[in-house]
Amino acid sequence: MADLASLDMVGSGAQASSMSEAISLLQSGAAEQGLSLALGDRVIAFSADDIASGGALQRLLGLQRVLNTLRVPRQDKVQPLRSGKPVLHPRVAEILDALR
Incomplete structure (x- = not known):
């Protein structure tokens, strides 16, 4: 870990x-x-201008999300989002049938 005394520099x-x-x-x-x-x-150092523009906070929040995603245990079996066949509007079904 970085020495906090070196942060003064x-x-x-x-x-x-x-x-x-x-x-x-x-x-x-x-x-x-x-x-x-x-x-x-x-x-990592952030300037006052970077902080005032909101860029520093946005980057740290993004980095935190990435790190949190990496900590989630991997799942061997991915569950489907839907359990059945999706219901299509009749006009959408007609367009899809025409594309076949």
Whole structure:
């Protein structure tokens, strides 16, 4: 994990040691001057302009969703979305029949 003392070299803004902490800081507006986030052995820095435009929060929320998706256990058998045959409008059925 990145040393939090090294975050002082990145900038004078807020510092976070987890993604949820960084998201909370951005949502509360406590990171207006910039944000440094320590993830693993890396430090990610966001500028004040990036935070003001909402780009930093959007990227962190997207990254959090990707990481949460990767944590879901894999399913061996995928269930179908429908249990029966879909009901088509008569005009749609007519168009599909014409395409056969």
